Amino acid sequence: MNKLLTLTFLLLLTGSVKAQITRYYTKAFQKQELKETPQKRLYYFENNGIRFEDYRDNKLDIKGFMYGTNSIDQTESYLKYLRNDLEMNYNPTFDALYGTITDVRNNGKLDESYCFRGKKRRYIQVWDAEERPLLVSGTGTKTESVNDGKRNLTLIYKDSILVSCYSIRKAENDTIYHKTDKIASPKEGFNAFTPKLAEAISYPILAQLVGKEGLVYISFFVEKNGKLSEIKPTTNEGFRMEAKALKQLAKLPPWHPATFQGRPVKSEYTLPIRYKLVD
Structure with a gap:
């Protein structure tokens, strides 16, 4: 009887780890689509949390783990906020959520990894195009060419926090700020x-x-x-x-x-x- 109980427990445990749900999304993972699209997210229930993987055209885009919820809908809403960092997408229930996320480049190399809790984000490490680590004790600068070489992007980190992010358009010779203290907004809200x-x-x-x-x-x-x-x-x-x-x-x-x-x-x-x- 003891042997039977042990086998049953192991089978149940294995089954819980394999639980998976797939959802498809619009271009920027802003809204779920009922039809199949190039953007999909896989959700896995395991270890008292939800593991997730985002794919674009079958290439891994981000992967991570979220604790503090067993709701896919809540996980989806919070990831929408994390991807765009817009205050209008934040819900007070997100205060209890925490975990880690790793961004992956199109070629499969690591881009950045950070931990999060509510509105706070702390960077564990960021890598250059050759996957060389750039942060030392959470501090460093990442500069690379983006938009087919039309822009130079600069990200500055201090004590594991992204303190500045801007790009310079070469042809227009102007500076675009991607991290701001206050985002642009319509005057009526x-x-x-x-x-x-x-x-x-x-x-x-x-x-x-x-x-x-x-x-x-x-x-x-x-x-x-x-x-x-x-x-x-x-x-x-x-x-x-x-x-x-x-x-x-x-x-x-x-x-x-x-x-x-x-x-x-x-x-x-x-x-x-x-x-x-x-x-």
Whole structure:
């Protein structure tokens, strides 16, 4: 009887480790999709927490482990916040969540590894393109060419904290800040801005007739004076979906600019806009 009990326990334990759920997402892992997409996340229930792996086109993008929850929905919401670091995506229930994440480059080499708890993030190590460690006692600088060589990106770490992140565009000779003390935002606030913009953008007639839905992404810069510049789509859904969104974004008044160390700075923003038919 003792032998039977032991075998049963081992089988149950093994089964709990193998529990896996797969979900598919939009381009930036912002929203779950019911259909298969190039972006997928695998969730595993094990060791009183949830292990996760993100893939783009079947290539590992990030991997990590989260403690403090056994809810996939809560894990998904928190990872959305961690990926974009937007205050509007933060929920007070995230205060109890903690764990580790490792980012992986397209070629499979390690990029960065950090631990997190609530809003706090502490970097364990970051690596250059050849996977050489750059942090000594949590302090160091990482500089590399990105966007097909069009930008030089610089990240500065001190005592395991990312204190500065900016890129310099070579052709335009300007500096874009990616880590700021305060992000750029509409003057009326995001809660009022989002439904107002959605109401202003008209649904393309042909898309309605054929039942076409879509998700478009529009990127732009917010200048030091708050003006929106270089507004352009990063998707191509067709049916003039991008054109309709661009038309309204071009009419927007200046935003509050991002600030860093008490001064306004130029920042970059990508806005997702979903076209969805309703009965």
